[in-house]
Amino acid sequence: MAHLRLAAALTLALSIFGSHADAGVVLDYSDTTFFDGSSTVRVKAKAALEAAVADINAVIDFNLGAITNDVVTGTSGSTTATIDFRYGYRNPTTNATVEVPNTTMPANEFRIFVGMRPLSGSTLGQGGPGSVGAGFGASGFFNPGEAQAAVTAAAAASEHRRGDGPVMATLSGTVFGSPNDSAYSIEFGPTIGNLWFDDDVDNLGGSDGDAALDSFWHFDHTTAVDAGKNDFYSVALHETLHALGVGGSETWDSLVTNGTDWTGAEAIAEIGSGIGLIDAGGAHITDGTMSFRLSDGMAQEVVMDPSIFTGTRKSLTTLDAAFLRDLNYTTQITAVPEPSSLLAMTLAGAGTGLLRRRKPSHRKTRC
Ligand SMILES: [Zn+2]
Structure with missing residues (x-):
């Protein structure tokens, strides 16, 4: 059934648009100078952000009509x-x-305005x-x-x-x-969004310099996450999906009942039940929910729960994709994102993915 639906969606897209190869989330840097920087830190940060968006664009088969007139x-x-x-x-x-x-x-474009700014407490991004x-x-x-x-x-x-x-x-x-x-x-429907990352990593107020940021964030998405650091790629994935309506849209709200129960058929089919599947805040999957990575099928905590361990990376899971389908996106889950760097990372990390959860890792929350 899934294959039939996918085939129908592809046919429709091709007949209307001819090609939708480069459609999807577009990052807008109009309001930031951080990602234009030539320092190693900033070049890596931008590459990680764009890799996260590319991986989302590979999973969602966007079918968004053009807005031609204001x-x-x-x-x-x-x-x-x-x-x-x-x-x-x-x-x-x-x-x-x-x-x-x-x-x-x-058609098929969703624009996100990105930047860095001071965030208090343990919030990594919004x-x-x-x-x-x-x-x-x-x-x-x-x-x-x-x-x-x-x-x-x-x-x-x-x-x-x-x-x-x-x-x-x-x-x-x-x-x-x-x-x-x-x-x-x-x-x-989905048209524009915004996302930003914390650049006040010492929580003393104000934006910190590249050296301080580099000791807090793990910017390089092509290498395994250093112990004690927060993975920029993983947070970029998470916040981009928020911008697309996960946890913050009318449709999302309509599928949450009793505060923490999910009624969307796709996620229920994926994990068996929607009871208690939503975090108490109402905007995330319940903290610690496990699923399977699209990239290699290995067990991993979902991208859209509210927090991440330091020293770990997340990539999109089958349950994250099921939530996207409940939000009326078409997912292309047979076309797994396989940038060579991410694949190398997940294979290298496969043996320790579960063990990491047992380590006394420091947790950081995020919006
Ligand atoms: Zn969040």
């Missing part, structure tokens, strides 16, 4: 309603709210989807029946649901006021 209109009789869409995100370096003035997006908004206007003769019909027609012209992936948010309400009150409800 403003849509609908007409009924002599009334024309307009909806002007707005996206926002957190500047990953300053945390300031940024409004994207005119959001269009190519990631999430951007915000959405819309402004409404109308022109014409304007009477109650026409206004509603025009708004409904404009909302129907929205390209922002995009197709696959979770509903990130739904905007709903009424506009224009009595007696022209017109209701609307518009769903938004």
Whole structure:
């Protein structure tokens, strides 16, 4: 059954787009200078981040429609309603709210604004989807029946649901006021997100220098993680999946019941039960949940539980992929990400993967 569905999805994608070979998550460095740096630390950090995104892009078969116009209109009789869409995100370096003035997006693209900034406590990184908004206007003769019909027609012209992936948010309400009150409800799919990593590793406030960062983070994704260090690649994987809606989207929320139970069929089929599968915070798989790496089938803690041991690396597991399918993404789990470096790492680490959990490793939490 899985193969049939995969084949159908591929056929559809090819017929519409011709090729989707380089689609997927795109990293946007507009708000950071860190990753432009030429120091060894920064070059390795950027390479690890991009490797994590490449591995996600190899697993998710994105089918996201293009957003071609920031403003849509609908007409009924002599009334024309307009909806002007707005996206926002957190500047990953300053945390300031940024409004994207005119959001269009190519088919299959999801854009993430990345950076480094001071985080307190044991948080290694944070990631999430951007915000959405819309402004409404109308022109014409304007009477109650026409206004509603025009708004409904404009909302129907929205390209922002995009197709696959979770509903990130739904905007709903009424506009224009009595007696022209017109209701609307518009769903938004995955379009933009933000993620950042901690650069205040001594927790004394402010951004630390490369030497301090290098003693805290293990930046090089092509070598095994040094004891006591936090793996940058693993955190990049985790935060990118948050940006795509894991733990922070309307669809995710709709699948969590009783606070910690998961009702998505794919994850339940993968692990047997959704009872207690969600962490108490509501945004992660329960801490310590084990699954199997897509890369080599070895047992490993899932990427999307809330924490990671120092000295260890995670790669995507079958349960992480099942959660993505529950969020309405299509996964290409037969096309395992096999960058030579990651494969070498996982093979080298295979014998000690379980033993590491018994070591008195220091744990770090993260969003
Ligand atoms: Zn998290």
